[in-house]
Amino acid sequence: MKECEYRQIALAPGNGSAPASQAPASRKQRRRRKWESFAGKNRFFCGGRLMSGRQSGAFYLTLGLIFSTSGLFFGFDCPYLTENLTLAIPIIAGLLFVFVVSTLLHTSFTDPGILPRATPDEAADLEKQIDNSGGSGYRPPPRTKEVVINGQTVKLKYCFSCKMFRPPRTSHCSLCDNCVERFDHHCPWVGNCVGKRNYRFFYMFLLSLSFLTAFIFACVITHLTLRSQNTGLLNALQETPASALELVVCFFSVWSILGLSGFHTYLVASNLTTNEDIKGSWSSKRSSEENTNPYSYNSIVTNCCAVLCGPMPPSLIDRRGFLDPDTIQLPGPQRKVSQGAKTEVNLVGGDPNDDVN
Amino acid sequence: MAEVHNLQELRQSASLATKVFIQRDYTDGILCQFQTKFPPELESRVERHYFEDTVKTLNNYYAEAEKIGGTSYFEGCLACITAYIIFICMETRYEKVLKKISKYIQEQNEKIYTPRGLLITDPIERGLRVIEIAIYEDRCSSGSSSSSGTGSSTSSCSRG
Numbered sequence: 001m002k003e004c005e006y007r008q009i010a011l012a013p014g015n016g017s018a019p020a021s022q023a024p025a026s027r028k029q030r031r032r033r034k035w036e037s038f039a040g041k042n043r044f045f046c047g048g049r050l051m052s053g054r055q056s057g058a059f060y061l062t063l064g065l066i067f068s069t070s071g072l073f074f075g076f077d078c079p080y081l082t083e084n085l086t087l088a089i090p091i092i093a094g095l096l097f098v099f100v101v102s103t104l105l106h107t108s109f110t111d112p113g114i115l116p117r118a119t120p121d122e123a124a125d126l127e128k129q130i131d132n133s134g135g136s137g138y139r140p141p142p143r144t145k146e147v148v149i150n151g152q153t154v155k156l157k158y159c160f161s162c163k164m165f166r167p168p169r170t171s172h173c174s175l176c177d178n179c180v181e182r183f184d185h186h187c188p189w190v191g192n193c194v195g196k197r198n199y200r201f202f203y204m205f206l207l208s209l210s211f212l213t214a215f216i217f218a219c220v221i222t223h224l225t226l227r228s229q230n231t232g233l234l235n236a237l238q239e240t241p242a243s244a245l246e247l248v249v250c251f252f253s254v255w256s257i258l259g260l261s262g263f264h265t266y267l268v269a270s271n272l273t274t275n276e277d278i279k280g281s282w283s284s285k286r287s288s289e290e291n292t293n294p295y296s297y298n299s300i301v302t303n304c305c306a307v308l309c310g311p312m313p314p315s316l317i318d319r320r321g322f323l324d325p326d327t328i329q330l331p332g333p334q335r336k337v338s339q340g341a342k343t344e345v346n347l348v349g350g351d352p353n354d355d356v357n
Numbered sequence: 358m359a360e361v362h363n364l365q366e367l368r369q370s371a372s373l374a375t376k377v378f379i380q381r382d383y384t385d386g387i388l389c390q391f392q393t394k395f396p397p398e399l400e401s402r403v404e405r406h407y408f409e410d411t412v413k414t415l416n417n418y419y420a421e422a423e424k425i426g427g428t429s430y431f432e433g434c435l436a437c438i439t440a441y442i443i444f445i446c447m448e449t450r451y452e453k454v455l456k457k458i459s460k461y462i463q464e465q466n467e468k469i470y471t472p473r474g475l476l477i478t479d480p481i482e483r484g485l486r487v488i489e490i491a492i493y494e495d496r497c498s499s500g501s502s503s504s505s506g507t508g509s510s511t512s513s514c515s516r517g
Contacts, residue, residue, distance in 0.1 A: 102441055118486070119489075147384065154383075168383055168387050295386060295387065308433060309429065312449045316481070
């Protein structure tokens with residue numbers, strides 16, 4: 001892959017000397033899409049249509065657990081329950097299963113709301129503004145900007161990796177090396193960040209998974225109870241050993257999934273992110289002055305509707321667009337720049353991940 | 358295609374002098390709104406009311422795209438019921454408004470800004486962070502330039 005990139009770079013300056021010859025030359029070499037030189041640490045699939053975080057080990061574990069437990073349920077418990085109770089059981093389980101898998105895949109493979117890095121012109125313009133307004137001296141002043149949102153003062157921090165002031169509620173994910181809008185957290189179980197664009201998918205995934213886990217748990221208990229009425233519990237377990245496995249998996253996962261669903265329901269109702277809640281950004285205990293969440297609509301129903309049923313924002317990173325053949329973008333040097341910027345931040349004493357908003 | 362011809366003429370007959378960035382305005386929250394403050398660099402290039410009209414119209418478009426109301430609830434609920442599979446085939450309302458915005462910016466460039474040696478870049482190409490306005494200087498050697506009619510742009514050669 002790297003060899004391909006170097007070859008293309010060698011071709012481009014030679015062929016690009018006259019503008020007239022540029023068109024046939026670019027037709028000969030494959031036009032690269034923007035996702036191929038994306039600055040962050042993400043993986044792209046289907047020609048840039050899908051993207052996820054770098055580490056996906058835990059995601060495959062999540063997927064595996066869901067498929068195996070549901071598979072065992074449909075294979076071993078559903079036939080007995082359909083015969084002795086109702087056909088509705090496998091239908092409900094099937095619908096829930098489809099919903100869980102769909103929301104999980106949407107959460108994992110959707111752009112969470114990544115902000116593209118500032119262009120060199122923008123970065124230079126910002127630097128000029130900071131130099132003009134900031135103090136002079138050897139140590140650069142802390143790069144923050146204050147804005148007033150709905151009567152509340154919010155500090156915007158400068159992101160050294162992305163070379164811009166982060167909008168409110170945006171945070172830089174160090175695992176993915178991207179600024180993500182309305183950053184909630186980086187979830188290893190879905191292998192992606194959870195942000196503005198995929199929070200609703202994540203929440204519906206948690207909710208539907210809690211229902212599915214609880215439903216399977218209840219059905220397996222019912223199954224074993226019905227069987228043990230005829231043959232006794234031990235014999236019932238021997239007849240359907242898969243049910244015991246499902247019981248164990250569901251029992252241990254239902255608490256954490258229900259707990260997480262409850263926590264995120266609270267977050268949705270108060271229009272908060274996990275990031276803000278953990279840092280206590282809008283907690284009244286934090287500071288003496290009144291500190292309320294400026295993004296909340298002050299009504300549970302409106303908050304829920306806004307977060308879950310609001311307009312679906314577009315992806316701001318143009319993954320499928322073609323790279324301008326004039327500007328050669330290399331992923332390697334860009335990563336080096338961001339690492340260098342991080343080192344610079346460490347020297348200054350700031351942490352790109354740590355922000356007040 | 359007309360826009361390409363105008364841009365090509367602009368690039369051939371003018372050189373890029375500087376870029377002005379209109380930043381986001383967060384006073385009403387995290388909705389996409391841009392500052393309407395008239396930048397001093399554009400004072401000699403374009404009339405203030407044209408600039409303010411453009412930015413205000415863009416702000417209205419973005420407010421329309423992000424409006425939380427009946428249509429967005431319907432879209433959200435329908436998507437939820439279909440397990441979000443509908444997003445694969447359906448174009449969201451936001452995307453429809455973005456297309457309208459692109460068209461509007463193209464029109465504004467053709468009618469107002471390119472004749473004055475300016476070029477507005479669609480904010481979506483800059484991650485909705487800034488409105489980038491490129492200021493082109495006419496090359497004094499080329500007599501036929503893309504600037505036509507308006508007095509504000511003909512003084513570019515004499516300006517340093």
